[in-house]
Amino acid sequence: MQTLIWKNLTEQQRKAALTRPVISASLNIQQAVEAIREDVLTNGDDALLALSEKFDKVKLDSLVVSKAQIQAASERLSAELKQAIQNAKRNITAFHEAQKPQTVDIETQAGVRCQVVTRPINRVGLYIPGGSAPLFSTVLMLAIPANIAGCKKVVLCSPPPIADEILYTANLCGVETIYQVGGAQAIVAMAYGTQTVAKVDKIFGPGNSFVTEAKRQVSQSVNGAAIDMQAGPSEVLVLADENADPDFVASDLLSQAEHGADSQVILVTPSETLAKQTALAIERQLALLPRKETATKALEHSRIFIAESLEQAVEISNEYAPEHLVVQVENARALLDQLDNAGSIFLGAYSPESMGDYASGTNHVLPTYGYTRTTSSLGLADFSKRMTVQELTPQGFKALAPTVELMASAEQLEAHKQAVSIRLQKLK
Amino acid sequence: MQTLIWKNLTEQQRKAALTRPVISASLNIQQAVEAIREDVLTNGDDALLALSEKFDKVKLDSLVVSKAQIQAASERLSAELKQAIQNAKRNITAFHEAQKPQTVDIETQAGVRCQVVTRPINRVGLYIPGGSAPLFSTVLMLAIPANIAGCKKVVLCSPPPIADEILYTANLCGVETIYQVGGAQAIVAMAYGTQTVAKVDKIFGPGNSFVTEAKRQVSQSVNGAAIDMQAGPSEVLVLADENADPDFVASDLLSQAEHGADSQVILVTPSETLAKQTALAIERQLALLPRKETATKALEHSRIFIAESLEQAVEISNEYAPEHLVVQVENARALLDQLDNAGSIFLGAYSPESMGDYASGTNHVLPTYGYTRTTSSLGLADFSKRMTVQELTPQGFKALAPTVELMASAEQLEAHKQAVSIRLQKLK
Known part of the structure; x- marks a missing residue:
């Protein structure tokens, strides 16, 4: 991790130091996704089955996961993990229930009544990536608000074979149908519908560069589907002062770095001592991590900034506009009014990002890549739309x-x- | 206007009858906008001045409208019109003030505090088209919520020469700086900034196909700016029963048809009598309109649907998902719970679309082209973003x-x- 002293940087160097690595789908990916889109639009279910065989090496009898499969998955999971998932569900439910919109119904002048009416988006599709680590926590983050909003149809796609944890959580959260299909083909199928896969109005969830490109393409197509948000690599900025525990700071930086080689992690602090101690703690903790290789790559393009003051540290954070903002300073809450442009803020020593990633209640689907300047963290509102009404x-x-x-x-x-x-x- | 009897249509004919004309920027427009973007990024203010001379035939001394010009514009306007604009401002302010978000601050479990914090988008840019008719009402619809949200910088671009009404309204609504620059070059200037034009975080407002394409391009660029929504031609659907006044229904259809040759206007009714009388009323009223030619073109691809029942009429409306939905049936309010997928709903005989377009208090910037299924009508929330906070x-x-x-x-x-x-x- 590179350490930079903010006051020694020119305006241009500062700008460069806060710039994220460029992401854009290569022409190859664009064209591959276009081909998949053509294929699914033309051949429907047959294309989905063939593409699953090609990419996921799985020959499927059915695109829909059966009730028996879901039941069996649940039976294989430990009671402890199921309880943990239920705990998380309870907190996430409470926080998203609290977001139900207030009534807006006023007379702007005598005899002129104006209202805002909020309605669920009727049909939503959730995408959950496959791979070695089953991201069942994201199922919670998407299916719970979809249900609270009252979406009439909630379906989920994930590449086969779908992990037990994902099946269990989807079923727990009231997902109506689970399709065992992944990748760009799953996004296209949900956007336009096939014989088996239901067409939806809006698609939510993370994915690899093919999934992201497919979401972009269907959202630009009039007959396609809306999407939750533009996606970029995950990132954290930790704002810490001399009172912070370097072990805590290091662990928060590493828990972001292990997400992917393209993750960006940033420490901003007015304390050179803390900066040095954190760098040492990172070395110590990194050595013990199973995802050491990934985290090391992420750390290569990550940075420590030494600010002249806490005020300047806040300015740097607001300028960078991080997805996750962890604040480990004395009386962190007192800083809240000055913090802007963050997806989710974690106040104090005992609010690590992991808590919000899983179970505090907040949503872990957040804008990245500086979009926090204009885009909200995912919430109940994203599963609804507002209509206005007037009557004179x-x-x-x-x-x-x-x-x-x-x-x-x-x-x-x-x-x-x-x-x-x-x-x-x-x-x- | 073509009249179609819904029950006589096949599934496919129904789908075709509700399909909107395809809109997509031609390759010519895309390339022209790309060239303008290059020019403005490279040459800044010089490009803006040259493009204004080329497209607007105006040689400018300054890109910024001076306080003296604004003062002079105000003095040229009639006291009556200024009063009308102030009346509209009062209602629009009241309705958008009522949209201030409620506090979300709960303990999801003991010692786990979660909040939603809403913050203004810092810098917003408003675009107002030029042309013969000065759309000062749109200034109200954009500048009022920007100010209530607390946006720190609110700027406006419009092609020169800017109409007095626009200058007066922008000044009245607290717009900080007015730039006399229009077209794609204005959008690019606000998205990236030039020597004179301030960079903004999000751009709002309507425009021609070059402006729409420029908004699309800058919203897809990481260093560009967010935009309010994807734009399509304006549209109205009137839902009427045998109790409706055919003159009222015709006037609402025509007030949408005069917007542009690509506007779409639709009447859905279970009453054949009303359908016939409305068609006659349209003929009568059309003959007297100054924008007769435009309205006639719009009517060519517009339709009357005869439904078997009011319930079926509602289904057709929900399927079409109109921008404006005018409901002229007995006890219109009783139907509200069944109405979905509309930008703004106008209940009853004395709630014509014109009221919401100007002064009832609701916002007239609404999703078009079926996007009402997933997208909200413009409101205070679009000038803000939500961050979540947790503290354990x-x-x-x-x-x-x-x-x-x-x-x-x-x-x-x-x-x-x-x-x-x-x-x-x-x-x-």
């Missing part, structure tokens, strides 16, 4: 009519004015 | 630690587990 009484209409007639005339929209004038005449 | 006490941490350790282990993320275990050890 004849009296309310009459009172507001002259205003609208004048404005419509000034915009040279005569038919807009006429829709008012015609009604006014009948009211006289 | 040592006791709260201790209680939740075993859950997180178990889950992290099951996901084979050992460093995530270690971040918990290291803290647990120090707590003992």
Whole structure:
């Protein structure tokens, strides 16, 4: 990890030091995904079965996971893990229930009633990647708010063979149908529908570069589907002062670094001592990690910044706009009002990122890559949409009519004015 | 306007009848916008001045509109129009103030505090098209929520010469700086910044196909800017029964049709009588409209659907998913719970679309093209972002630690587990 002293950097060096590595799907990936899209649109289920055989080396009898398979998966899991998943579910449910929108229903003037009405997105599709580590925690983060929002259809795709933990969690959280299909083909199938896979309105969830590119493509297509957010590599910024425990700081940086070689982890501190001690703690802890190789690669493009003050450290964080922001300073909460542009904030020594990743209750699907400047962390609102409603009484209409007639005339929209004038005449 | 009897249509004919005309930027437009982007990125203000001379035929001394120009514009406007704009501002302000988010701050379990914190998007750019009709109403719809949200920087671009109404309204609504620059070059300038034009985080507002394509391009670029929503042609669906006044229905259809030749207007009714009377009323009213030619073109690809029942009419509306939904049936409010997938809903005979377009209080920036299935009508939330916060006490941490350790282990993320275990050890 490179250590940089902020005050010694020029404006341009500062900018460069906070710049994320470029990500963009190569032309190869774009074209491969386009080919898969054509294939699935043309051949439907047959394409999905063939692609699963090709990419996942699995020959499937059915795209749908049976109730018996789900039951068997549940029986294979330990009671302790199932209890842990249920604990997490309870906290995540509580926090997302608390996000139910308030009623907006007012008279803007006498006889002019305006409302915001929130409705669930009808059909949602959840994508969970496969691979060695089964990301069942992401099932919790997607299926729980989908159900609280009241989405009428909640389906899930994951590459075969699907891990027991994923099947168990999906079933626990009320997912209606689980399809054992992964990759770009799963995204295309959910966006447009096949004989077996239900078409959905919006697709949620992480994935590799093919999945990300497929989500981009279907979201740009009018008959495709909306998506949760643009995805980039995961990242953490730890803001720490001299009171922080270097072991804690190091463990938070490493828990992000183990996610992937492209993860970015950043420490910003006004304390040179803490910076040095953290670097040493990282060395010690890294040696013991199974994912040491991945974490080492991530650390290569990660940085420690020495700030002149805590205020400057906050400025650096706000400028970087991290996905995860861990704050290990004395009285962390006092800093909250100054913190901006973060996906999720972890206050104090005993709020490591892991807590939010799994079970504190907050959602771990967060904007990355600086999108926290404009994009919200995933929440109940993402599974709903807001419509506005207005209703005018004849009296309310009459009172507001002259205003609208004048404005419509000034915009040279005569038919807009006429829709008012015609009604006014009948009211006289 | 074509009249179709729903029950006589096959599944496929129904689908085709509800399909919108394809919109997609031609390769020419894409390339033209790319060239403009290159030009502005390379030449900054000089490019903006040259492009204004080329496209708008205006030679500018300054890109920024001066305070004196704004003052002069205000003095040229009638007191009546200024009062009307202020009335609209009052209602729009009231409705968007009512959207301020509630506090979300709970303990999901003892010692585990989770919050949602809402923060303004720092810098926003508003785009207002030029042309013969000055769309100052859109200034109200964008600048008012930007200010209520607390955006620190609110700037506006519009092609020169900017109409007095736009300058007056922007100033009234607290826009900090008005740039007299339009088209794709304005979008690029706000997305990346030039010597004079401030870089913003998110761009809002309508525009022609070059502006729409420029918004698409900058939103796909990591260093660009977020955008409000994908734009399509404007549309209205009127749901009416035999009690509706055909003159009112016709006037609402025409007020949408005059927007542009690509606008789509749809009437769905269980009453053949109303359908016939409305068609006649359209003929009568159309003859008197200044924008008759535009409206006639829009009507060519617009449709009347005869449904078997009001329930079926509602189904058709939910399937089409209109931007504007005008409901002129007996007891319109009773239908609200069944209505879905609409941008804004207008209930009853005295709630024409014009009211919401200008002054009822609701926002007239709405998703089009079927995006109402997943996208919200523009509101205060679009000028803000939500961050989550968690803070665990040592006791709260201790209680939740075993859950997180178990889950992290099951996901084979050992460093995530270690971040918990290291803290647990120090707590003992």
